[in-house]
Amino acid sequence: MKLDIKDETLGMWLGVLGVAMFAITLPMTRLATGTQAAPQLSPWFVTLGRAALAGLLSAIFLLITRSPRPASHQWRPLGIAVLGNVIGFPLLLGYALRVVTASHAAVVTALLPLVTAAVAAWVLHQRARLGFWLCAIAGSLLVVVFSVLRASQSGHGFGFEWADLLLVGAVIAASFGYIYGAQVTPSLGAERVICWVCVMALPVTLPATLAMWPTQPIATSSWLGFVYVGMFSMWIGFFAWYRGLALGGALRVSQTQLLQPFLSILVSIPLLGEPLDVVTLGFAIAVVGTVLIGKKLSQPQAAPAPGASAASTAAPRAGVVGQGRS
Numbered sequence: 257m258k259l260d261i262k263d264e265t266l267g268m269w270l271g272v273l274g275v276a277m278f279a280i281t282l283p284m285t286r287l288a289t290g291t292q293a294a295p296q297l298s299p300w301f302v303t304l305g306r307a308a309l310a311g312l313l314s315a316i317f318l319l320i321t322r323s324p325r326p327a328s329h330q331w332r333p334l335g336i337a338v339l340g341n342v343i344g345f346p347l348l349l350g351y352a353l354r355v356v357t358a359s360h361a362a363v364v365t366a367l368l369p370l371v372t373a374a375v376a377a378w379v380l381h382q383r384a385r386l387g388f389w390l391c392a393i394a395g396s397l398l399v400v401v402f403s404v405l406r407a408s409q410s411g412h413g414f415g416f417e418w419a420d421l422l423l424v425g426a427v428i429a430a431s432f433g434y435i436y437g438a439q440v441t442p443s444l445g446a447e448r449v450i451c452w453v454c455v456m457a458l459p460v461t462l463p464a465t466l467a468m469w470p471t472q473p474i475a476t477s478s479w480l481g482f483v484y485v486g487m488f489s490m491w492i493g494f495f496a497w498y499r500g501l502a503l504g505g506a507l508r509v510s511q512t513q514l515l516q517p518f519l520s521i522l523v524s525i526p527l528l529g530e531p532l533d534v535v536t537l538g539f540a541i542a543v544v545g546t547v548l549i550g551k552k553l554s555q556p557q558a559a560p561a562p563g564a565s566a567a568s569t570a571a572p573r574a575g576v577v578g579q580g581r582s
Contacts, residue, residue: 267504271512274497279519281489282349282358282365283527287481289350296478299350301468302485307342308465309486311458314451323448330444333436334452340433342457346485348426355419358528359536362520363402364423366543367395369513370550372431379435391550395543402539446498450491514544 290296297305317323326334353361370392377383403420441449500512517540524530 263503265504267500268512270496270500271504272500272515274493274495274500275512275516276519277488277493277496279362279516280523281485282353282361282520283524284481284484284489285346285350286353286358286524286528288478288485289354290475290478292354295354296474297470297482298468299347299354301465301470302350302482303343303347304461304468305465305482306346306486306490307454307457308461309483310450310490311454311461313487313491314454315458318448318451318455321448323451326440326444326452330440333439334449334456337433337437337449337453338457340429340431341437342433342453342461342490344429345426345433346490348422348429352419352422352426356417356423357530358524359521359530359533361423362517362524363536363540363543364399364420365427365520366517366540366547367399368427368430368516369547370395371427372434373550375428375431375435379432380439385553388550388553391546391553395546395550398539398543398546402535402543405535441498447495449498450494454490514548517544 285302288297288302289299349361349365373388374392399420403417437449437453444452521532521537521540525532
């Protein structure tokens with residue numbers, strides 16, 4: 257059936273809300289970890305601690321809602337989501353943000369939608385047109401040029417910042433986590449997927465968090481950053497994001513993710529005192545441009561069957577809600 261206009265509108269706004277919460281992850285993680293010159297919470301503590309906080313909240317949610325346990329075939333994709341979204345992405349991001357600015361990281365992580373689509377094509381055997389892959393290559397080349405320029409500006413010569421490799425690894429880890437989590441979303445439900453992912457990690461994340469609890473004084477701003485990435489980046493943001501995809505249609509609402517690099521850069525200006533770098537902004541616009549075009553070309557064109565009526569060719573449009581995200 258067709259999507260209700262009110263549901264479409266609500267879905268779009270929930271998508272924007274989820275993306276906004278994810279965008280603030282970069283500056284909040286930098287607040288939590290500090291810098292190399294003034295370190296605060298360790299990246300390992302932020303990674304495990306934010307997952308432990310989200311895991312405790314998830315356990316309460318699952319108990320209150322009396323959620324059933326996942327089926328046996330669902331544990332493997334959930335486990336991969338744990339490795340990608342609970343451990344891999346935040347850990348690599350935390351170490352990278354001790355070296356580069358949140359604005360820098362926002363440009364590299366802007367490739368997340370395209371990389372996720374590429375992983376979907378490989379893991380889920382989805383096909384895309386040649387133009388999509390050309391956009392993926394163009395976006396990657398833009399990130400390479402940006403990284404080289406920033407390394408040169410930092411006095412390191414024409415080479416990569418080692419933190420860029422961490423950021424690329426973070427994007428790949430998140431992409432695999434998203435895709436394998438998406439595999440069980442239709443059967444488990446959006447909220448329960450992220451809750452079970454966080455609860456599965458609790459036997460590791462909770463004892464490790466307690467064991468690694470900092471003994472040195474930590475700035476209040478760093479603790480606030482830590483609480484944010486635990487409650488919003490790791491938990492509540494996924495509630496809004498997945499619900500928005502379900503209500504407004506996955507392909508339509510996924511376009512709101514294009515706002516994330518700009519939101520990250522804008523939030524970093526007042527929060528971290530980072531300057532609005534014209535070069536960074538220019539590359540962010542260019543990378544998002546490749547993502548925008550690539551998303552439009554991410555689905556192969558389906559030729560209508562010979563002699564098909566207008567009504568029959570229009571029918572698949574109603575199925576957009578059930579399509580997986582990329």
